Amino acid sequence: MLPENIEDLQxxxxxxxxxxxxxxxxxxxxxxxIEGWRTHAYPGAEAFLVxxxxxxxxxxxxxxxxxxxxxxxxxxxxxxxxxxxPIIFITGHASVDAAVDAMRRGAKDFLQKPxxxxxxxxxxxxxxxxxxxxxxxxxxxxxxxxxxxxxxxxQKEVLLHLLDEEHVRKIAERLQISLRTVQGxxxxxxxxxxxxxxxxxxxxxxxxRAILEA
Numbered sequence: 001m002l003p004e005n006i007e008d009l010q011x012x013x014x015x016x017x018x019x020x021x022x023x024x025x026x027x028x029x030x031x032x033x034i035e036g037w038r039t040h041a042y043p044g045a046e047a048f049l050v051x052x053x054x055x056x057x058x059x060x061x062x063x064x065x066x067x068x069x070x071x072x073x074x075x076x077x078x079x080x081x082x083x084x085x086p087i088i089f090i091t092g093h094a095s096v097d098a099a100v101d102a103m104r105r106g107a108k109d110f111l112q113k114p115x116x117x118x119x120x121x122x123x124x125x126x127x128x129x130x131x132x133x134x135x136x137x138x139x140x141x142x143x144x145x146x147x148x149x150x151x152x153x154x155q156k157e158v159l160l161h162l163l164d165e166e167h168v169r170k171i172a173e174r175l176q177i178s179l180r181t182v183q184g185x186x187x188x189x190x191x192x193x194x195x196x197x198x199x200x201x202x203x204x205x206x207x208x209r210a211i212l213e214a
Contacts, residue, residue: 006125010036012135013128014058017041018048018074019090020066024113028061028090035121045069045077054083055199057131059108059124064091064098072098075105080168082186082198084134086127090115134196144207147192156212158185162198163205 015037017028025041032039042048044066064071075087089102092113099110108130109123139147151159154175161171168186172179195201 007036009125009128009132010038012057012132013038014056015039015124015128016048016052016058016060016085018045018060018066018071019063020044021063024063024090028115031117032124037124045071045074048074049077054081054085054197055135055202057128057135058085059127059131060085060087061124062087062089064089064102065093072102075102075107079105080183082162082168082201084131084197084199086131088120088123088127090120135199139193139195139204139207141207141211144193144204145211147194148208148211150192151189155185155189158182159189159208160212162186162189162201163208165202 015032017025017039019025019028019041020043022043025043029039029041040052042051046068048060062071062074069077071089071091078085078087087102087107088109088111089099089107090111090113091098102110108127109119111120111123148156157175158171161174166174168182169179172182175182190196190201193201193204195204
């Protein structure tokens, strides 16, 4: 169920800011907190991957050109891990090709620095609503049982490894199949369960295991 007003949406969302420019992080954090949003800033992609909690709905405000892992690489890594956190790219240097690549991979918006506050807030609010709605999705026992019955034995095998939070590359190596095949199975698994992210799959983990073990 979606929050009825912006204040409730802000309580249920966390805005992540990933930028290696400390001044940008502080400016965005201050602006958003004044508007009522909760924020957490990271100096780089690596820190985000280590410390963030994917189960918390919200939005990722992401710079592209950073030291170490850049923003586009982080977007790809999140896809491989099954993270569906909406991404809004904010950059001062990216090319048109980079913007097109980011949007094709599902980015919600692509904003040039200096960012227009009204456009940022509008885009951020829409993305946060989408994230909260996705997090609120729940399946009943009968729906889970039906989804499991429609999976092949190999897909169930991949599912169990996903539930153990194994990276898709590790699953591919363990099962001696290609990375693309594992990714294809994951897409099918998500579709059968009517979900869009690993966060949602984790929420179903207890019920799935109980049904499979019964």
